[in-house]
Every structure is written in structure tokens, then in C-alpha cells.
Amino acid sequence: MIHSLRKQNWIAMILLPILFSGILVLAPSNHANAQGNRIPAEELKEISRLSFTLRDAYQTQYTIFIFAQDEEISTLTEEDLWTNNNPGDPTYTGTYRAALLKKGAPYGTVQSADIDLHSITLPQTWHYTIKSKEKLTPDMLFITEWGSSNFNLAKPFIIRSGVLQPLKFVDNKGKNINNFYPAARESGIRILSESRVQFKFYNNTVFKYEIETFKLNISKLELRLTDTRYLNFNQPTWPNSGIGDRAYLESLKNSAMKGILPNQPNIKLGMTHKSMLNTLKKAKFRENGEWGAYYIYSQYAIGFDSYLHELDNRSRIMVFNLFVEQRNLYPETVKLWLGKPQKEYLNEAEGGYDMIYKYGSRTLSFHYLEEDEQIYLITIY
Structure with missing residues (x-):
């Protein structure tokens, strides 16, 4: 009985690698030139729908490519007021992912960060980057979605240690708020000195512009609330004087x-x-x-x-x-x-x-x- 079991185990040990190899040979590849989670730079340029240039805290430059393996194309049948697109404009849908290509590198690396992006209509301006003002502060990528008639909901990302990382928002005591925040569609976010980031939007409940200031903590991957301020509706520009x-x-x-x-x-x-x-x-x-x-x-x-x-x-x-x-x-x-x-x-x-x-x-x-x-x-x- 024991001999029989050993014989069966040996047969299994021989057959399984052969069977597994056959599966690998027969299984189709989504990217013929991809090696693991790497994709050649030239191929990334071909398959990506969007791309952004971003620097990390050490000013190392990367390109973020946004692509979807299951992308489908269609055309808008009616006007899209949020994106300012017209009927007939092409729109793309799919499960979009990000790949990160370091400047001068032959391959880009597919990122695990969930960018929560499922459709793209070109030309687009509501996903964007904001450059940092000083060394040791990284640039930021914002993927946004419709929030209300006055603002979008912006989801921020930075590059840390060669990896695209999402940021979370926390209040002044460190309690989690969310992974997105309201921002006006035009000039709704700016980066200040000392790794501070300001968000501005028009608040209908008080009929004023609301401005929140956050401090970036790279090690914790968080934006912590450090100040607040309201401005009258006839003061739409950023406050560059006074105190919060x-x-x-x-x-x-x-x-x-x-x-x-x-x-x-x-x-x-x-x-x-x-x-x-x-x-x-x-x-x-x-x-x-x-x-x-x-x-x-x-x-x-x-x-x-x-x-x-x-x-x-x-x-x-x-x-x-x-x-x-x-x-x-x-x-x-x-x-x-x-x-x-x-x-x-x-x-x-x-x-x-x-x-x-x-x-x-x-x-x-x-x-x-x-x-x-x-x-x-x-x-x-």
C-alpha cells in the first residue's frame, strides 16, 4: 500500500511539471513583449491612453502611462458638460492601470496602485499633475471625478521609492477623512512651500469659497489638515496674504x-x-x-x-x-x-x-x- 502511494506520488511529480509547462505554452499573453510586470518603453507609448511626467522627492523624473488591456472605444451620443465634450467625440472604457517608466529606462513597471479610472474621453484636462515648489517635495498626480456642479473629487498620488502611491487625507488629529477631496475644476489645487497643499472649492451651503491646507507626510503617505479659511464669493482667487x-x-x-x-x-x-x-x-x-x-x-x-x-x-x-x-x-x-x-x-x-x-x-x-x-x-x- 505504501509502495503504491509512493509510485503514485512519483508519477504525479513527473506529470505535473509537464502539464504546467503545457499550460504556460498554450496560455495567451496580454502583452507579447511583457516580462512579468514589466513592459518595454516603446510598447507603453503605443498602448497608453494617457501619460504624465512626474518627479519624486529627489527630483528623479518618471513617466506615468495609463492603459487598459480590455479597452473599448465608442462615441458620445450627447453633450458631456462635465468634460466639455460634444456628441461624436471618442470615449474609451476599460480597467485602467498605471505603469511607471523611469527616465532613460528600457522597461516600465506596472503599478499595483488602484487609480480608480474606468473611462477616458479625449481631449481631457481633469486628470493632471502639479509640480512641487522645492526639493524633497514630490510632484503630485491627481485623478479626479465629478463631485458636484462646483467641484471635482481629486485623488492624489506621488512617487515614493520608485512606486506610484496613493495618498490619504486625515484631519488635524490624524483621523482618516478619505482618499479624495473636493477641488474646483479650474485652479482648485496648488502646492506651497514646506510640502503644503491647498484645496479650494465653492461651498454652496455657505455661499463662500472654502480653502483647506494640508501638510504632506511622505513616510505616512498622508495629507494632514493644517489650516482652514473661507473667502467671500467675490474673492475667487487664492489668498496670498493674511492668516488662516x-x-x-x-x-x-x-x-x-x-x-x-x-x-x-x-x-x-x-x-x-x-x-x-x-x-x-x-x-x-x-x-x-x-x-x-x-x-x-x-x-x-x-x-x-x-x-x-x-x-x-x-x-x-x-x-x-x-x-x-x-x-x-x-x-x-x-x-x-x-x-x-x-x-x-x-x-x-x-x-x-x-x-x-x-x-x-x-x-x-x-x-x-x-x-x-x-x-x-x-x-x-
Whole structure:
């Protein structure tokens, strides 16, 4: 019995390689000149539908070829508003893959990265590359798809160690957001210094341009959120001045902790009326509030512990009111960068909502009329 089993095993060992060799000989090849996952450079140029030039962090140049072994061609029967194509334009479908060809190399290497691309209509402009601004920051390839009437959803890739790699988006705490992000169809992404990447799109819910800044981490293959900003609808260009929400809110927090007027560190809570007038010019507009007098300036108001008819040299500053409607700040943005507030409630007496942050004996308060609406007033007291 044992001898019989051994004999069967020997027969199997002899026949299996022969049978396997026959299968290899008979099996058709999708690319006659391909060796494993390599394809000759000249063949890649012939079979690719799209190609892009991309540099890695060391400025080594590669060409990315996009091809599909099962590609089929047809023509559009109606206008495609997303791609700006007309009836009769050729369109291609298939399971598209990427191959990477290093400059000067005879072969390109088929990549395992899923580019999630299934159709191409020429000529196309919605898949593109953006060049880096400095050394040690790679160029980026963006494969995009329709997101809404205002933006596309952009999926970023970089080359790391000779391999095409997708990037993921994470929030400021490192929590995963997605592998794509909204970007306007024209000039919706730009690369800044220090490996920062900005995305811009028009947000219909607030009727403003939303701009998010991410920091590229090559080792983690991620884009981490580092700043936010909103611009009015009549400001479609990139902001090249001013500060983002993160730095602005951090500055407000520091001002509240120190009890000083933002951008006017010599004006402090508890300062006497006399000392303030020696430092700051007298306001053109003055009025009484519920708890005391206010000196009103263009961007802020200073409140005292006495009413106008009681103001004297010994009256003291009790509160700063900051007029911030032009800052385009929202409650969710504040929570993103300052964390969870100590209090958030509907202030029925005053009308609107209050969001309170406590820093020792000082308070930083944000005020908005409707839930999640734009903040119009910030108070430090």
C-alpha cells in the first residue's frame, strides 16, 4: 500500500511539471513583449491612453502611462458638460492601470496602485499633475471625478521609492477623512512651500469659497489638515496674504489668556479709562450698553464698568467686543482648532447662540444668530 502511494506520488511529480509547462505554452499573453510586470518603453507609448511626467522627492523624473488591456472605444451620443465634450467625440472604457517608466529606462513597471479610472474621453484636462515648489517635495498626480456642479473629487498620488502611491487625507488629529477631496475644476489645487497643499472649492451651503491646507507626510503617505479659511464669493482667487483660521484662533486664545486686546497688546482688561486714553485715541462713537459704556472703533468695542455719565479716570475696562463678520468664521471651525467648548447654548435673553471657552479667569466667547451660522461677534472678558 505504501509502495503504491509512493509510485503514485512519483508519477504525479513527473506529470505535473509537464502539464504546467503545457499550460504556460498554450496560455495567451496580454502583452507579447511583457516580462512579468514589466513592459518595454516603446510598447507603453503605443498602448497608453494617457501619460504624465512626474518627479519624486529627489527630483528623479518618471513617466506615468495609463492603459487598459480590455479597452473599448465608442462615441458620445450627447453633450458631456462635465468634460466639455460634444456628441461624436471618442470615449474609451476599460480597467485602467498605471505603469511607471523611469527616465532613460528600457522597461516600465506596472503599478499595483488602484487609480480608480474606468473611462477616458479625449481631449481631457481633469486628470493632471502639479509640480512641487522645492526639493524633497514630490510632484503630485491627481485623478479626479465629478463631485458636484462646483467641484471635482481629486485623488492624489506621488512617487515614493520608485512606486506610484496613493495618498490619504486625515484631519488635524490624524483621523482618516478619505482618499479624495473636493477641488474646483479650474485652479482648485496648488502646492506651497514646506510640502503644503491647498484645496479650494465653492461651498454652496455657505455661499463662500472654502480653502483647506494640508501638510504632506511622505513616510505616512498622508495629507494632514493644517489650516482652514473661507473667502467671500467675490474673492475667487487664492489668498496670498493674511492668516488662516488656525493661527487666528490661536492668537485669540492667547489674547484671552493674557486679557489683552488682539493686535493692541498695550490695551488690557482692568486698565483704567485714563491709561487707555493715554494709549489709544478717543473713539468717535460712544454708547451705553446693558452693563456699562462702550467706546466703539471700526473693528472692535471697549466696554467699561461705568456708564457714560459716570466715566472718570478710575473707570476700568471690563470687556472687548470684536466685530468679526468679515473673518468668515464658523462654529465648527472654532471647535476644530480650539477643541470642545465649555458651554454652547441658545441665549434667549440676548438672541442667538453663545459658545464659551474658559482660560483661567478669562473667557473667550463666540456669538452667532442661528445654529452653525457665521460668527459675527467675539467677546473677551
